[in-house]
Each structure stands twice: as C-alpha cells, then as structure tokens.
Amino acid sequence: GDRACIADYKHAPKGHAMQVRLYAEDPGKNFQPSSGLLTHVDFSGSASYLRVDSWSESGMTVPAAYDPMLAKIIVYEDNRAAATGRLIEYLGVAHVEGIVTNRRYLEQILWSDVVQRGDHTTSFLNSFEFDDIGIEVIKPGTQTTVQDYPGRVGYWDIGVPPSGPMDTLAFRLGNKILGNESNAAGLEITLTGPTLKFRCESVFALTGAQLDASIIDANGESRCVEYGKAIAINAGETLKLGKLVGDGMRAYLCVKGGLQYFDYLGSKSTFTLGQFGGQSGRALQLGDVLPIKSTILTGKEQALSQDNFPSLTKQWEVSVLYGPHGAPEFFTPEDIETFFATEWEVHFNSSRTGVRLVGPKPDWARQDGGEAGLHPSNIHDNAYTIGAVDFTGDMPVILGPDGPGLGGVVCPVT
Numbered sequence: 001g002d003r004a005c006i007a008d009y010k011h012a013p014k015g016h017a018m019q020v021r022l023y024a025e026d027p028g029k030n031f032q033p034s035s036g037l038l039t040h041v042d043f044s045g046s047a048s049y050l051r052v053d054s055w056s057e058s059g060m061t062v063p064a065a066y067d068p069m070l071a072k073i074i075v076y077e078d079n080r081a082a083a084t085g086r087l088i089e090y091l092g093v094a095h096v097e098g099i100v101t102n103r104r105y106l107e108q109i110l111w112s113d114v115v116q117r118g119d120h121t122t123s124f125l126n127s128f129e130f131d132d133i134g135i136e137v138i139k140p141g142t143q144t145t146v147q148d149y150p151g152r153v154g155y156w157d158i159g160v161p162p163s164g165p166m167d168t169l170a171f172r173l174g175n176k177i178l179g180n181e182s183n184a185a186g187l188e189i190t191l192t193g194p195t196l197k198f199r200c201e202s203v204f205a206l207t208g209a210q211l212d213a214s215i216i217d218a219n220g221e222s223r224c225v226e227y228g229k230a231i232a233i234n235a236g237e238t239l240k241l242g243k244l245v246g247d248g249m250r251a252y253l254c255v256k257g258g259l260q261y262f263d264y265l266g267s268k269s270t271f272t273l274g275q276f277g278g279q280s281g282r283a284l285q286l287g288d289v290l291p292i293k294s295t296i297l298t299g300k301e302q303a304l305s306q307d308n309f310p311s312l313t314k315q316w317e318v319s320v321l322y323g324p325h326g327a328p329e330f331f332t333p334e335d336i337e338t339f340f341a342t343e344w345e346v347h348f349n350s351s352r353t354g355v356r357l358v359g360p361k362p363d364w365a366r367q368d369g370g371e372a373g374l375h376p377s378n379i380h381d382n383a384y385t386i387g388a389v390d391f392t393g394d395m396p397v398i399l400g401p402d403g404p405g406l407g408g409v410v411c412p413v414t
Contacts, residue, residue, distance in 0.1 A: 017076045018083040020106045022054075022096065024068035026289065027105040028132040028199055034287075035064040037280045039098035040262045049076050049086055052094075062099055070096060080118060084110055097262055098280045100289045105130055133200040135255075135290040138238065141194035145270040146259055146278030146290075147171065148185040152267035156405050162386070163269035163277065164401050166250050166352060170208035173308060174254035177205040177230055179300050184258030185268040185278075189251040193241025194284060196253075200235045200294040203256035203301065209248025209312055211241045228309065230256070230301035248312035256301075260291035271402060273353065315343075320389070325379070325410035328365050335362040339412060344396070353404075354390075354397040361394045372408055381408045388414045 025031045041058045054071035062068060073090060077083040091107050108130060114120045149172055151164025165171035165188050175184050187194075193211045206213060206227050213225035216238045225231055225239070233239060241251070261268040261278060270278030279288055327333045338360055347356035369378025377391040384390065388399045388411040396412075 015076055015078050016080045016083045017074060018080070018087055019072055019074045020087060020091070020110075021069055022071040022073060022094075022106070023102045024062045024070055024096075024099050025102055026100040026287075027102050027130050028100075028134070028136065028289070029287075031102070032287075033064070033068045034100040035062045035068070036099045037061050037275070038096060039264070039276070039280055040095060041097075042093075042095045043071060045090060045093070049083075050074070050090060051076075056096065070101065081116075084116065095262070097291075100134075104132070131200075133292060133294050135202075135292055136197040136199060137194060137284050137286060137288040137290070138197055139195035140284040140286055140288070141189055141241065142192040143190040144194045144284040145188050145272065145282075146185055146261060146268055147188045147270060148183050148258075148268045149175075150183075151269045151401060152265050152271070152277070155265055159405050160265065160274065161271065161402050161405060163267065163271045163352075165252065166401060167208050167252070169310065170250075171252045171254070173228075173304060174205045174207040174252045175258075177207075177228065177302055177304055178203060178254055178256045179298075179302075180254065180256065180258055184254065185261055186252055186254035186259060187284075189241060189253060191249055192243055193251065195238060195240045196290075197238045198233050198235060199289075200292070201233065201296060202292055203230050203232050203295050203297055204239070205230050205254050205301075206241075206251060207254070207309065208251040209244055210246045211251050212243055212245050213239070213241050215239055228306065229303035230297060232297045246312065247314050255292050256295040257293040260293060273402060320387075320413040322413055323411075324382075324414075326412050330365055330376070330379075330410045331412060332363050332365050335364065336412060338362075339396075347395075352400045352402040354399050357389075357396045357398065359396070362391070377409045379408055379410055381406050384411065385414060 024034045026034050038056055038058055038060050041056050043052045043054055051074040052071055056070045075083050075086040077086055088107060088110050091103055109115055114124055147165045149164050149168055151162035152160060153162055174186060210227055214222045215225060215233055216222045218236050264277045268278060272282055275281035327336045342359045344357040344359045347358050350356050364376035366376040368374050368376055372378040372380050375393055377393055384399055384405055384407055386399055386401055389396050390407060390409045390411045392409055
C-alpha cells in the first residue's frame with residue numbers, strides 16, 4: 001500500500017494536453033471527404049510543447065477509399081488556456097494545400113467562447129456556425145486553370161516553361177481593375193466557363209473573351225455581370241459563366257487579393273503536363289474549393305472601358321522575327337514567301353502547349369534531315385522559345401507558354 005501511494009505521488013498528473021485531428025474533409029459540405037494530390041504540406045515546428053503525428057508530405061495523394069485523417073496535432077502546456085492558445089497558434093502556421101481540410105473549422109472551434117470556457121459537450125457542434133471562405137467549383141468548365149503573371153520565370157534552361165496566362169494583357173488588366181499586386185493569381189477560362197459558388201463575400205473582375213455571365217443569389221434570382229469592372233458578390237451567391245458570346249477563346253477571372261495558393265518554383269501558375277502549380281497541378285474539377293480572402297468593395301477599384309482592351313477578332317496579323325531556320329538552308333525561298341503570304345487556319349487540336357496551323361505544305365530545300373531524321377524538318381535538338389513557330393513535319397505550330405524548351409525541328413520565325 002505504501003509503494004502504491006508513492007508511485008501515484010510521483011506520477012501525479014500536471015499541466016494540460018490538448019489534441020485536434022486534421023482531416024481531409026470539407027466542413028462546408030457536411031464534412032464530405034476530400035481526396036487528391038497534396039501540393040504543399042508544412043508541419044514544421046519542434047517546440048517542447050508540440051507533437052505532430054502525420055503521414056502526410058508534399059507530393060503524396062490522399063486516396064478516396066481510405067480514412068481521411070492527415071495528422072494528430074497535440075500540445076502540452078501548464079494550463080488549459082495556454083494549451084488552447086498554442087493550438088490556435090500552430091494551426092495558423094501549419095499548411096496543407098491541394099485538397100480541402102478542416103483546419104479553419106478547428107481554428108474557429110478553439111476560438112469559440114464555449115470551448116474557451118471549457119463548457120462544450122459533443123452536442124455543442126450541432127449548433128456551431130462555421131464561417132467558411134473560398135470558392136466552390138460547381139462546374140469546372142472546359143479547361144479552367146490557375147495562372148499568374150509573369151509565371152514561372154528562371155527555369156527554362158532545365159525544361160520548365162513559364163506557363164502563365166495566354167493573354168497576358170487581359171489578365172493584368174483584371175488585376176489592375178481590382179488594385180491587386182501585379183503577380184496576383186487568377187483563373188484562365190477556355191471556351192466554356194465554370195460555375196462557382198462563393199462561400200464568402202468577395203470582389204472579382206472579368207476580362208478577355210466575353211462569356212455569358214450572371215450572378216445567382218440564394219433565392220434563385222440572377223443579375224448580369226459587366227466586363228471590365230469590379231463586381232461585388234455576397235456569400236452564398238453563385239457566379240455562372242457560360243459559353244462565349246463573341247470572338248476570342250480565353251477569358252480571365254481575377255479576385256480581389258488574388259487566389260491564395262503557395263508558390264511552386266516561384267509561381268502559382270498551373271503547368272498541367274508537369275502536374276504542378278495552382279490547384280493540384282491540374283485544371284479545376286467538380287468539388288474543388290479555391291482559397292481566397294474575404295473582401296469588399298473599397299472604392300479604390302477602377303472600371304476600364306472597352307477602349308482599354310484590344311479588340312478580339314477571328315483574324316489576326318501577327319508580327320514575327322525571321323529565323324533562326326530559314327531559306328535557303330532548310331526552306332526554299334518560295335516556301336518562305338508562301339509562309340508569310342498565307343492566311344493560316346488554327347487547327348482544332350491546339351492548346352497552351354502549341355497552336356497548330358493548317359495551310360500549304362512546304363516544298364523544302366532538303367530531301368531529309370540527314371543525321372537528325374528522315375523528314376526535312378528534322379534537325380539536331382536546339383533551344384525553343386515561346387512564340388517560336390516550329391514545323392512538326394509539314395505542320396507549323398506556334399509554341400505556347402506551356403510548350404517545350406528544346407526540340408528537333410526547324411523554326412522559320414519567332
């Protein structure tokens with residue numbers, strides 16, 4: 001009996017420990033599990049009061065058929081108030097990006113008066129009101145990606161293209177309207193727009209090719225959206241972007257404060273072929289929640305008339321530099337003359353990687369590419385640049401912001 005008393009005394013409980021569990025689930029959709037690529041995971045921190053048990057790392061995938069718990073975060077302090085403060089502090093710096101998590105939900109529970117006082121029970125959550133933020137993707141559109149300007153600069157020599165918006169002017173004007181930083185991330189929308197539900201109030205601007213655009217409120221009433229000006233949208237309202245209503249192919253949606261993604265190699269731009277940047281390194285999908293800040297109109301935004309935007313048409317005259325591979329070494333003089341005189345048609349199989357052109361076949365100055373290959377367009381690999389027009393066989397391709405930095409075909413102009 002004496003020994004038992006001594007043991008109890010030596011190991012008497014002291015201080016206060018508290019734990020939260022970080023889940024890959026969406027509190028805004030009744031805690032629906034969220035699966036996908038973890039693009040950024042940061043559980044750094046090695047304080048004596050902190051313990052994090054987790055399997056999650058950047059680049060891992062949360063599967064759809066497994067328990068969605070990402071981490072157990074445990075803190076120990078002298079008293080309950082200090083432990084609660086430590087948990088709130090750590091949740092503010094711990095980050096998991098690429099999927100939806102319950103991190104903000106946990107923060108708000110810890111900040112609530114009921115939990116601060118220690119009066120909560122399991123039924124407390126039934127009446128707890130979660131103040132969510134973000135943009136929920138109801139329909140993703142044909143191809144909608146996160147981009148920023150000037151993109152991923154400085155990695156071209158190792159084969160990583162800059163990406164960024166196809167129409168850099170329209171994109172930058174969208175940020176200018178909102179008073180954003182020049183490198184704020186937004187959405188590039190191709191051909192058909194997404195349907196987006198705003199979980200918090202925000203301000204956005206549309207530029208580029210015009211889409212059928214409207215805002216639908218909680219009662220199902222809709223109002224039209226003007227291009228080229230800052231538009232306020234309330235929490236719970238839905239922005240519906242439909243089909244193109246004019247010429248052009250790509251529109252841009254910028255939000256005040258920018259989309260809140262982490263940089264990957266210095267940029268938030270999506271490079272779909274490399275599967276990195278933006279929203280999980282891919283185009284938007286149903287169920288994605290895009291991170292934003294809650295914002296309101298401040299009066300400092302500016303509207304731009306259509307005179308500030310270039311006119312989008314179905315026919316373009318494009319300025320180029322001749323070279324590096326011209327006549328008479330690779331093409332005949334007649335080939336080059338025909339190339340400049342032709343009205344080329346954009347091929348349906350075009351993308352951000354390259355815009356294929358349909359037109360006359362060259363006669364070529366050579367029978368083949370010699371050591372480089374059988375076709376006369378073949379040469380030993382050389383550096384490409386954005387805007388280079390390379391001949392993949394007999395078809396010219398204008399290389400885009402997601403295009404290759406190296407290849408083995410001739411480029412008559414840039």
